[in-house]
Amino acid sequence: MMEFSRWMSLIGEGLSETLYMTLVSTFFAYLFGLPLGVLLTVTSPSGIQPMPRLNRVLGVIINSLRSVPFLILLVAVLPLTRKLVGTTIGSTATIPPLVIAAAPFIARVVESSLLEVDAGLIEAAESMGASPYQIITKVLLTEARSSLATGAVIATTTILGYSALAGFTGGGGLGAIAVNYGYHRYQTDVMLWTVFLLIVIVQIIQEVGMRLSRRMDARLRSKS
Amino acid sequence: MSSYVTPVHDGLREEPLFQLEGLTKVFGKGEEKVTALQDVNLTIRAGEIFGIIGLSGAGKSTLIRCLNLLERPSDGKVIFRGVDLQTLSKKELLKERQKIGMIFQSFNLLQQRTSLENIRFPLEISGMEKSKATARAREMLELVGLPEKEKAYPSELSGGQQQRVAIARALASDPDVLLCDEATSALDPATTKSILDLLKSINETLGVTIVIITHEMSVVQAICHRVAVIDTSIAEVGEVEKVFRRPTSRIARELIFPKGELLERLQGNNYLRVVFDGTAANEPIIANMTLACQTPVSILSADSRNIDGIAYGQMIIQIPEDEQDKEKIISYLISRGVTVEEVTEDTAQNGLSKEGVK
Numbered sequence: 119m120m121e122f123s124r125w126m127s128l129i130g131e132g133l134s135e136t137l138y139m140t141l142v143s144t145f146f147a148y149l150f151g152l153p154l155g156v157l158l159t160v161t162s163p164s165g166i167q168p169m170p171r172l173n174r175v176l177g178v179i180i181n182s183l184r185s186v187p188f189l190i191l192l193v194a195v196l197p198l199t200r201k202l203v204g205t206t207i208g209s210t211a212t213i214p215p216l217v218i219a220a221a222p223f224i225a226r227v228v229e230s231s232l233l234e235v236d237a238g239l240i241e242a243a244e245s246m247g248a249s250p251y252q253i254i255t256k257v258l259l260t261e262a263r264s265s266l267a268t269g270a271v272i273a274t275t276t277i278l279g280y281s282a283l284a285g286f287t288g289g290g291g292l293g294a295i296a297v298n299y300g301y302h303r304y305q306t307d308v309m310l311w312t313v314f315l316l317i318v319i320v321q322i323i324q325e326v327g328m329r330l331s332r333r334m335d336a337r338l339r340s341k342s
Numbered sequence: 343m344s345s346y347v348t349p350v351h352d353g354l355r356e357e358p359l360f361q362l363e364g365l366t367k368v369f370g371k372g373e374e375k376v377t378a379l380q381d382v383n384l385t386i387r388a389g390e391i392f393g394i395i396g397l398s399g400a401g402k403s404t405l406i407r408c409l410n411l412l413e414r415p416s417d418g419k420v421i422f423r424g425v426d427l428q429t430l431s432k433k434e435l436l437k438e439r440q441k442i443g444m445i446f447q448s449f450n451l452l453q454q455r456t457s458l459e460n461i462r463f464p465l466e467i468s469g470m471e472k473s474k475a476t477a478r479a480r481e482m483l484e485l486v487g488l489p490e491k492e493k494a495y496p497s498e499l500s501g502g503q504q505q506r507v508a509i510a511r512a513l514a515s516d517p518d519v520l521l522c523d524e525a526t527s528a529l530d531p532a533t534t535k536s537i538l539d540l541l542k543s544i545n546e547t548l549g550v551t552i553v554i555i556t557h558e559m560s561v562v563q564a565i566c567h568r569v570a571v572i573d574t575s576i577a578e579v580g581e582v583e584k585v586f587r588r589p590t591s592r593i594a595r596e597l598i599f600p601k602g603e604l605l606e607r608l609q610g611n612n613y614l615r616v617v618f619d620g621t622a623a624n625e626p627i628i629a630n631m632t633l634a635c636q637t638p639v640s641i642l643s644a645d646s647r648n649i650d651g652i653a654y655g656q657m658i659i660q661i662p663e664d665e666q667d668k669e670k671i672i673s674y675l676i677s678r679g680v681t682v683e684e685v686t687e688d689t690a691q692n693g694l695s696k697e698g699v700k
């Protein structure tokens with residue numbers, strides 16, 4: 119058994135690295151995934167700006183990226199990672215593969231949220247002379263905001279899971295601790311603690327996120 | 343196409359607002375081709391309340407969506423205030439749409455915006471300054487009688503209230519015309535009446551032209567000046583009274599006097615269809631007839647409607663086999679100013695003949 123203070127600082131460092139990887143990756147993944155999801159929705163044959171060919175190309179790219187297992191992607195993008203970050207180990211180095219893996223996933227999550235928006239609302243906006251851009255910002259994204267928030271919770275927890283996996287290839291965070299102490303050194307108690315912490319983080323994100331999502335949905339206001 | 347236009351001499355309703363010329367809309371290709379509209383010619387005049395009635399699938403929604411080019415016609419022209427809408431650029435079309443308000447059966451309010459924010463929506467789109475837009479939106483809420491619901495979300499409003507907010511929203515940008523697609527079909531009769539009353543007063547006080555799509559005769563009757571009966575093409579157009587009194591197309595007769603099961607029971611020639619077209623005075627005609635002719639008749643069906651306080655409608659009566667009695671009854675009825683028609687299976691199916699007695 120390790121000395122308690124060393125133990126705490128180890129876990130504390132792992133925790134902060136995990137949060138860092140997750141949040142930064144989620145941010146960048148949305149930076150690409152959100153516009154991509156919007157583009158997928160509006161260019162679909164039933165969308166507000168149908169562009170069948172572009173839509174099909176985007177679909178194929180997204181599906182291909184999504185069907186590559188994350189561990190393989192992690193290794194495959196190493197050259198790109200080195201170029202962007204300067205190194206292939208540590209928590210920052212896991213961000214590029216996390217973003218590449220999560221962005222297409224997020225695009226699909228965003229797309230499914232936007233598709234939930236009642237076609238009647240879009241028709242009403244069109245009848246008022248709204249431009250496609252105005253429909254995207256004032257109707258699609260705003261009407262779907264609660265569903266988008268739910269999607270963001272799912273995306274964040276998924277990225278958290280991926281970030282733990284990156285521990286196998288030299289990434290940091292709780293995943294790396296679990297791998298180094300639990301897998302390589304048979305310190306099962308350390309591994310269990312990291313797993314427990316990961317579960318707690320997921321629970322917190324889930325709870326807080328879903329509560330926010332419900333609160334921002336005006337449809338849930340009770341009839342007075 | 344102007345053959346449909348019956349002139350109205352109150353000055354207000356002379357100028358055409360919409361002219362549809364040879365409007366045709368075909369959905370799909372090949373085997374799955376559906377012709378929703380076929381060579382529709384129609385003029386809607388500025389200031390009138392124009393009804394478009396038809397059975398489900400007759401092309402009503404397609405037609406009204408063509409008026410603001412939400413639906414692109416396959417062929418033909420949509421001319422709004424003298425401008426062929428299909429010649430406009432995208433940007434110009436968006437600008438024109440601000441002059442064409444629209445409301446829907448399902449209200450289509452933005453669920454994440456309050457009433458006030460919903461009404462402000464078209465003003466934001468046109469780039470109006472926010473404080474001005476808010477003031478205008480408040481004015482509109484006042485107009486539709488919901489000033490206290492400014493902060494309410496659609497989920498907190500009843501159907502009738504939601505439709506009022508939708509009307510306020512559609513009127514906020516000061517349009518020339520309000521298109522209503524089955525705007526009252528989701529509402530109960532009392533709420534329907536209050537919404538129709540509101541539309542009527544909007545037409546009268548603001549001079550906004552109103553186009554109403556419906557499958558309900560009662561809606562047309564309640565507020566429309568003129569009506570077009572549609573069944574992929576326009577079956578007939580005219581003043582509401584005239585169309586109701588003397589529907590000339592089969593589809594109009596079907597809508598005005600639903601056949602029902604009665605016709606299946608009719609056989610032989612000893613039935614008469616008696617049509618009241620408002621010219622006969624308020625007298626109990628059938629009762630007086632039995633007294634005058636001394637022959638009993640039985641009433642098989644009666645379907646009358648009240649238009650501007652005058653009864654229109656039809657009645658089917660069974661008369662004696664005796665030829666002399668029959669003659670007597672028919673001539674009595676004609677003398678009272680009603681239209682009489684012998685009903686055979688064939689004429690029953692085809693409704694009223696224009697000539698009356700054959």
Ligand SMILES: Nc1ncnc2c1ncn2[C@@H]1O[C@H](COP(=O)(O)OP(=O)(O)O)[C@@H](O)[C@H]1O
Pocket residue numbers: 369370376377378396397398399400401402403404405
């Ligand atoms: N987007 C569409 N694609 C294919 N067919 C359509 C579409 N919209 C309407 N139709 C068809 O056109 C016909 C008229 O529809 P619609 O205008 O909605 O009728 P109404 O409003 O009178 O009930 C129907 O047969 C309907 O199935």
Ligand SMILES: [Mg+2]
Pocket residue numbers: 402403404524
């Ligand atoms: Mg319809």
